[in-house]
Amino acid sequence: MNNRITLSKAMKLYNGRSMPELILKMSLLSMGVYALMLAFIFLIGLAGGDDSVTVRSEMAGSLMADSFFMISAGLINIIMAQMTYEKHMPGGKFFRTVKGGFDTYKKASTAICISRVAIAAIITAFASLLHISGIVPMKYGIVTTVTVFVLVLVAMCICNFLSMRLSSTVSFFFALIIYFVIGIAAVIILEVTGGTPGIVQLVPAVTTAVLLPVSHNMLMKVYKEKRWN
Amino acid sequence: MENAVVINGLTKEYKDFKLGELNTAIPRGFATALIGANGAGKTTLIDILCGVTGRTSGETVYFGDMTDIDSDALRNRIGYCSAANYFPLDWKLTTIADSMEIGFDNFDRAKFGLLCKRFKVGEKTGKKSKSLVKMSDGNRMRTYLAAVLARDTDLLVLDEPGSSLDPLARDMLCDMFREYLSERDGERTILFSTHNIADMEFATDYAIFMAEGRIVEQGFVEDLKQKYILVHGDAEYAEKARPFMLSQSGGRSGFEGIALAENAEMLSAFDTAIETPTLQQLSIGILRKAEEDE
Numbered sequence: 001m002n003n004r005i006t007l008s009k010a011m012k013l014y015n016g017r018s019m020p021e022l023i024l025k026m027s028l029l030s031m032g033v034y035a036l037m038l039a040f041i042f043l044i045g046l047a048g049g050d051d052s053v054t055v056r057s058e059m060a061g062s063l064m065a066d067s068f069f070m071i072s073a074g075l076i077n078i079i080m081a082q083m084t085y086e087k088h089m090p091g092g093k094f095f096r097t098v099k100g101g102f103d104t105y106k107k108a109s110t111a112i113c114i115s116r117v118a119i120a121a122i123i124t125a126f127a128s129l130l131h132i133s134g135i136v137p138m139k140y141g142i143v144t145t146v147t148v149f150v151l152v153l154v155a156m157c158i159c160n161f162l163s164m165r166l167s168s169t170v171s172f173f174f175a176l177i178i179y180f181v182i183g184i185a186a187v188i189i190l191e192v193t194g195g196t197p198g199i200v201q202l203v204p205a206v207t208t209a210v211l212l213p214v215s216h217n218m219l220m221k222v223y224k225e226k227r228w229n
Numbered sequence: 230m231e232n233a234v235v236i237n238g239l240t241k242e243y244k245d246f247k248l249g250e251l252n253t254a255i256p257r258g259f260a261t262a263l264i265g266a267n268g269a270g271k272t273t274l275i276d277i278l279c280g281v282t283g284r285t286s287g288e289t290v291y292f293g294d295m296t297d298i299d300s301d302a303l304r305n306r307i308g309y310c311s312a313a314n315y316f317p318l319d320w321k322l323t324t325i326a327d328s329m330e331i332g333f334d335n336f337d338r339a340k341f342g343l344l345c346k347r348f349k350v351g352e353k354t355g356k357k358s359k360s361l362v363k364m365s366d367g368n369r370m371r372t373y374l375a376a377v378l379a380r381d382t383d384l385l386v387l388d389e390p391g392s393s394l395d396p397l398a399r400d401m402l403c404d405m406f407r408e409y410l411s412e413r414d415g416e417r418t419i420l421f422s423t424h425n426i427a428d429m430e431f432a433t434d435y436a437i438f439m440a441e442g443r444i445v446e447q448g449f450v451e452d453l454k455q456k457y458i459l460v461h462g463d464a465e466y467a468e469k470a471r472p473f474m475l476s477q478s479g480g481r482s483g484f485e486g487i488a489l490a491e492n493a494e495m496l497s498a499f500d501t502a503i504e505t506p507t508l509q510q511l512s513i514g515i516l517r518k519a520e521e522d523e
Contacts (some may be wrong), residue, residue, distance in 0.1 A: 016317075016324035087281065090314035096281045097309050098332030099301050099492065197348040229283030 005100050007114070010107035014095060016086060019111050024114070026076055027122040032074035034127065038065065038136055063187060066144040069127045070186055073120055074179045077152050080116045081159060081175055084168045086227070102228050106220050113216050116156060126147040140195030147201050148186050153208040155182045160215035164222040166183035232360040233257040233384050233418035234278060239287030241273055248273045248442040249287065254313040257292075258415035259449075260432050263422040264512050265439035266520075271422035272312065274439070275388045278420070279309040291385065292443070305334050308382035312389035312422075318362040322351060325376050333380055341379035348375050348398070366393040378405060385409060391429050403432035427509040434439050436508060440519035450508055457514065458490045459506035466499035476517040487514025 008019035015022060016041050020094050041064060045055030078116045085105065098104055128145045130136040136146050156180050162178075189200050232254040242280035248270040255261050255278060263271045276282035280298035290296055292464055295303045326343050345351060348371035351358055361369050369394045371446040377385065386410060391399045408416050420519075423429055436453060438446040448456070462470055467484040471477055477486030486497055487510065493503055505512070 009331050013328050016320055016328060089317075091317035091320075092312040093276070093281045093309075094315050096331075097279055097304060097307070099304060099334065101280065101299050101304070104332075108491075229281075 005104050005107060007107050007111040010104050011111035011115070013098060013104065013110075013216065014091075014108035015083065020114055022112075023115050023122070024117050026080060026119045027126075028074040030072050030119055030123040031126045033043050033075060034068055034123065056137060058138060063139050063190070065127075065131075065136050065138045066140060066148075066190065067183075068074070068107075069123070069138070069145060070148050070183050072127075073123050073148055073152055074155070074183060076123070077116050077120055077156065078175055080112060080119070081156070082172060083112050086168055096228070098204055102224050105228070106224075109214065109220060110116075113156070113212075117212070119153045122150055123176070125174040140190045143193075143195045143197050143201075144186075144190060146197065147189055150205045150208065151182045151186050153180050153212055154204050157208055157211045157215045160212075160219045164219055231257040231430050233291040234420070235294060236278075237288045237290070238270065238335070239274075239277065239289060240285045241277060241282065241430075242285045244271070246273075246442060248277075251287070251444055253437060253444055253447060255418060255420050256435055256449075257418050259434035260410060260421070260437040262426060262429060262433040262508075263392060263439060264424070264425055264516070265422075266516055269424075269439040269440040271424075271439055272388050272395075275309075275386055275422055276419070279307055279386050279418060280304065281309070281311075284485045301334075307385040308377045308385045310373045310377045310387045310390065311507060312392065313366075313369075316361060316376075319360050321358045321360050322372065325372065327446050329379070335381040336376075336380050337381065341375055344375035344378055345372065346522050348372070348508070350375065366486040367395055367398060370394055371398060374402065374405075377427050378409065379456075383413075383417055385417070385419045385421075385510055387419070389423060390421050391423060392425065396428060399428040403429060404433040415470075425510050429456055430508045432467065434507060436511075438512065438519070439518055441523055445519040446515045453508075453511055454505050457487050457506055457511055458493050458496075459504045459510050459514075460488050460496050460501050461500035461504070462499055463494075466501065470496055470499045470501065476514045476521065478517075487518075 007014070011022060012018045017025070027181045041059070042055055046052065050058070058093065086092050087096065092174065095105060127138070128142050131138045131141045131145070158178050159171065159175045184217050193200055234255040236251050236253050239251040240247065251274065263274065264315070265271050273282065277284050289295060289298070291303055297303060325511060326338050329341070330338060345522065350364070350372045351367050361372065364372065371388065374390060377387070385395070390402060406419055409419060421429070426433065429448055435449050436447065437444055444452070457475070459472065462476065462484050464481055464483050465481060467479055470484065473492040474486045474488045477484055479485055487506060489494055497503060
């Protein structure tokens, strides 16, 4: 076991960016995507002749802001899921010869996994703050942000399990489907429960807290056995 | 003579290709060329030697007593560069230096900068530093070589280093091979693969010829040039000379080919001209013979 390379350094070795740098950049991108989508709809509303108060109240009464948040959180998460380092891809052979070998790869992958969770948490906090401050009200407010955050983690777990059996290309297409289905599930959950928090959020939250590290470790083990060499 | 690498019974099996069983050694202190056609197994062998690909069976001993390619001590002593896409294409020179610094204990950032200048691929800290994706194939390979040569290693393993370089850069590469070998007299070793040896002949001391996953010939270039001869003759003697030739080609005007030096006397009876072959001519002759035998 090579202990000299930290998670952040392993990520810098693999990505050219340290963990804090990547989290910051991708969080800003995620928040930027969310803000752009909101601004676009807001401007369309204004162009339609409505005043800003009306546009905001219409947004608050619909799932528009909630949906945009889902897209922003899911999109960045799925983009980061593509940070794989197969041997045939550029850099793939270089990474197999560096200090620590597979251990360094595992650290870089773990750093990416942690970063994905952190970025999802940051965009969740950002959307929650916009809602609480009244700048961008959501139909179901904090319940939406928490539900989406939990379901993004569920999607990460499912994708981890799928990646154990599928190639990176096939996994990507399945991941798109999974994130889409999870998005639909989020809307159904929110509409059915009327935005009331409960067991529907609690059970997946507790489950993913356990399953995410477990599935990641299992994925690493399978990767080492089947694909590393 | 000491060996940098000793390969014992090495095999690698894929669905449609089998490498080996290989038994050979890479002599220490020299530049060894792995010569073979596309698909001969050169890259697979190099990848196994550098820990990029696992082996099916066999053993490799490095520097006399090291066998675990996954150990950092051994990895640090080997400078490896793949034939293409060694680094992610969105990386710039600064990114490469940052990554190499973390990935290897013996990477010299300042030397990398100097080598980049020498290879004319830019200033590593300059604002105009281009990402690899915007570079030509040749400049990408120059950058990869600068990165690998900036490490203080004992064994340099390069997969097709000359294939994307222009003649001037290939000549510079040959000079750098010589510098690398002479820096620690007799201690450093180079192994590189090529399917076009003509431009790298000057830099080659030892040659290993591969075909269909097997080693078909190997030896010091000077010894091989004594073992084989290049034969030219008139077309009318082509058929008579054929039994004494290893490989032969020709047309109406005459024939040319490689033969064992021990057959020189027999062949001279057919009014042939005998010369010492170049490594390129040897390669063609030996690989053609291997192809015919398959």
